[in-house]
Amino acid sequence: MSKKTINNLNLILFLLPGLILFVGVLIAPIALSGYYSFFNWNGFGPKEFIGFSNYKELFTSDAIGFLKALGNSLLLAALSVFVQLPVSLGLALLLGRSIKGERGFLSIFFMPVLISTVVIGQLWLKIYNPSYGILNVVLTKIGLESWTRIWLGTPETALGACFAPTLWQYVGYHMLLMYAGVKGVSPDLREAAKIDGATNGQVNRYIVIPSIKPILKVSVIFAITGSLKSFDLIYVLTNGGPLHATEVPSTLMINMLFLRNRYGMGSTIAVMLIVLCFAFALLINRLFKEKD
Amino acid sequence: MTAQTREPDNFSFGAQYQVKKTNHVGQVLVYIFLALWTFINLFPIYWMFTFSLKDNKEIFGENVAGLPKHWLWSNYASAMKTGHMSIYFINSIIVAAATILITLIAALMATYALTRLVWKLSRATNAFFMMGLTIPIHASIVPIYVTLSNIHMLNTYWALIIPYAAFALAMAILICSGFMSDIPKDLDEAARIDGCGVWGIFFRIIVPLMRPALATIGIYTFLQCWNELMFANIFNSKDQLKTLPVGIQALSGQYTTNWGPIGAALVIATFPTLFVYIFLSRRIQESFIAGAIKG
Numbered sequence: 242m243s244k245k246t247i248n249n250l251n252l253i254l255f256l257l258p259g260l261i262l263f264v265g266v267l268i269a270p271i272a273l274s275g276y277y278s279f280f281n282w283n284g285f286g287p288k289e290f291i292g293f294s295n296y297k298e299l300f301t302s303d304a305i306g307f308l309k310a311l312g313n314s315l316l317l318a319a320l321s322v323f324v325q326l327p328v329s330l331g332l333a334l335l336l337g338r339s340i341k342g343e344r345g346f347l348s349i350f351f352m353p354v355l356i357s358t359v360v361i362g363q364l365w366l367k368i369y370n371p372s373y374g375i376l377n378v379v380l381t382k383i384g385l386e387s388w389t390r391i392w393l394g395t396p397e398t399a400l401g402a403c404f405a406p407t408l409w410q411y412v413g414y415h416m417l418l419m420y421a422g423v424k425g426v427s428p429d430l431r432e433a434a435k436i437d438g439a440t441n442g443q444v445n446r447y448i449v450i451p452s453i454k455p456i457l458k459v460s461v462i463f464a465i466t467g468s469l470k471s472f473d474l475i476y477v478l479t480n481g482g483p484l485h486a487t488e489v490p491s492t493l494m495i496n497m498l499f500l501r502n503r504y505g506m507g508s509t510i511a512v513m514l515i516v517l518c519f520a521f522a523l524l525i526n527r528l529f530k531e532k533d
Numbered sequence: 534m535t536a537q538t539r540e541p542d543n544f545s546f547g548a549q550y551q552v553k554k555t556n557h558v559g560q561v562l563v564y565i566f567l568a569l570w571t572f573i574n575l576f577p578i579y580w581m582f583t584f585s586l587k588d589n590k591e592i593f594g595e596n597v598a599g600l601p602k603h604w605l606w607s608n609y610a611s612a613m614k615t616g617h618m619s620i621y622f623i624n625s626i627i628v629a630a631a632t633i634l635i636t637l638i639a640a641l642m643a644t645y646a647l648t649r650l651v652w653k654l655s656r657a658t659n660a661f662f663m664m665g666l667t668i669p670i671h672a673s674i675v676p677i678y679v680t681l682s683n684i685h686m687l688n689t690y691w692a693l694i695i696p697y698a699a700f701a702l703a704m705a706i707l708i709c710s711g712f713m714s715d716i717p718k719d720l721d722e723a724a725r726i727d728g729c730g731v732w733g734i735f736f737r738i739i740v741p742l743m744r745p746a747l748a749t750i751g752i753y754t755f756l757q758c759w760n761e762l763m764f765a766n767i768f769n770s771k772d773q774l775k776t777l778p779v780g781i782q783a784l785s786g787q788y789t790t791n792w793g794p795i796g797a798a799l800v801i802a803t804f805p806t807l808f809v810y811i812f813l814s815r816r817i818q819e820s821f822i823a824g825a826i827k828g
Contacts, residue, residue: 359782
């Protein structure tokens, strides 16, 4: 064998395990999902080609309620961007200022990210429990008995009750990313601004925040795509109920697949999710570019 | 940029005075806020630990938030035995360990080909792998489920290990590339002169020097598998094969009115992660930062 063929052979051997995994589990299935989405299929019997009917039904059928589920996840996305990220940024800016106990606070605030969402969900199930949950117990004890609710069982409160732990759990994640950025700002620059009489607020506004913009972009993208994909906590807390009040696209997808055996429709939802995630990522990239 | 366009500060004396004043009150407010957030983050975990050691009488009224009066370790025994937590725990370990191993091998080899070997399409291939960072696991759930069921691989460890490894791969390659580019290419050159081939360089030079990267990837991948619910829930329905997240769901259905064992199960699932976090907090945080910021 010539040296060149040996080199090529080695190259292929090095790439092979990764490529097999990646193409076999990610790329080929995406193509297949797209393919299935054009069929009426129960997963086992023959497939019936129906063109874009699944997509049409998805967006027009009230029985499926995709638009409502999508609306819920977009609401979560908005709350993530306008509530969760500001809290994270605030914490990152405070800790990045080298205050006392910085490392300790950082480590504690990051902790919920590491805990399994199922564990967090189970904990909050107990917190929200109507009769014994700590939330209602505390409300009763401080004389606000009229505020107690069946938090996860009432359509009006269930969505909020699902969102609260979701937002809470990942504050620490975004805070950590932003903190890393804040720490990357040169201390000299900060010092110089301070000597010129800038307040902490002004330093943050004019020096720190502009220089961590790339990280803010990543955080916004993660927050939005994460909201679109959200599943675990809602599955544990309500599984879309009561009366579909907390349905999100992922819970719909799972129900389509495993309760109604509609594999074509389940694939259609999967495809919509991928398209939406990529579309939002592109949109946010564009928005951040325009601002520069 | 904007800082330079500001009006020159003519009242620096007054400004400085103001800075000090706001700083003082500000400082107190800052710490109140941080303390409050600390409480919000630690309380659920504290509560979980305490109610895992209580009986219903304490949890449901006598002693809702205090330390347990009688430390009821039997909750742990029932979670482990009747609740099968010991099986789920071992399953989670097996799945996580195999996933980490496969991810590491595939990522190290691919990264070596992508960053050290000279070939035309290396950049394009790297970009191709990086698509994996944005693909949600939902994308492949239907085809993987159908395929696994056709080849009768549902309800096996592999049904989770292979998808987990595939989805961890992009991040692992990303982290690997960062570390591998820090290894000077002169080392490869020297080894080549000494008669090493590409495999020799890979095994004798690169792999030993990549240890810190392995730890970072290992931690990151471990957390992904340990906590994953959607695949685990769908691909493995047999009790003997469930991982912790699915097992906890099953157990909580079984013990709806007896909270102690559920608390114990939650602690059992969380304890290893928190234990490692106490010793490796910085490294764990770095692994999350490395993944997000370079991506």
